[in-house]
Amino acid sequence: LVLQVTAGALLEGDTVTLRCRARGDISVTQVWFFHERKKVAGPLKGTEISLRPLQLHHGGRYRCRGKGDIWSKWNELSAPVTVRV
Template sequence: EFTYPPDWLVLQVPARPLLEGDTVTLRCCSWQDKSLTRVRFYRGDESMRFLSGIELSMSPLQLHQSSHYSCGAWMDSWLSQDWKESAPVTVTVHGELPTCHTSA
């Protein structure tokens, strides 16, 4: 029986609803905690930036930042480094939740 290898990289996004004005941190995680260098985050097909770390913090969140996000990085493997990319993850930014007002 053939089993496919796990995803080399996974982009972690908080499970809670993301609201306009919030701060959110996206984390690029590697399989078996392998060392990552020159991590790059993408919004859709657009490259955002190279980072020295594995986290991208966005604050304050705005509605237009709703998109598919992914990350890529150079990963150490044996005697070489390989470029790997995560599967895209949908990030949805919601407007402020309505508040209830009582009428007099």
């Protein structure tokens, strides 16, 4: 899985979107999002969440975990992505 974050400089009050995607043509069917190892959303049928309005406490490391068509277990975890506010 790959966790993508809205590009560009992020300021307080902005909106940032986190999107969890599988490599290739694999569809992700359920997703969980984690901030500093704490679950912040999920299970979701969608693959993205938005943080708004962005605040200083939103800064830190995020990961996503997902289940897709080819995975039989809930253990696919993305590499961490850092959000800086």
